[in-house]
Amino acid sequence: MMKIERIQTGVRMEKRLVKVLKGTAEYLDMSLGDLLEGIVLHAIEGKSPIFSVETRAKIDALKAVYGCDLDATMSHKLSE
DSSP states (O other), X not given: OOOOOOOOOOOOOOHHHHHHHHHHHHHTTSOHHHHHHHXXXXXXXXXXXXXXXXXXXXXXXXXXXXXXXXXXXXXXXXXX
């Protein structure tokens, strides 16, 4: 394990997306911060985070439950 220092951050995100992320983190028995760190570390290396078939199915189910119809094509097209 690598020793690191974590800080609190005030990040604003789309409400339904946060619910899906929290549900995914809970399903994977990890913190939301750990899940986001993993996703970001993959993204900045140009890699896709690899979720198992079971986890992808859970993410799809959570998206349906929370009415989250967002996808990557919408990433720079959202407004409040």
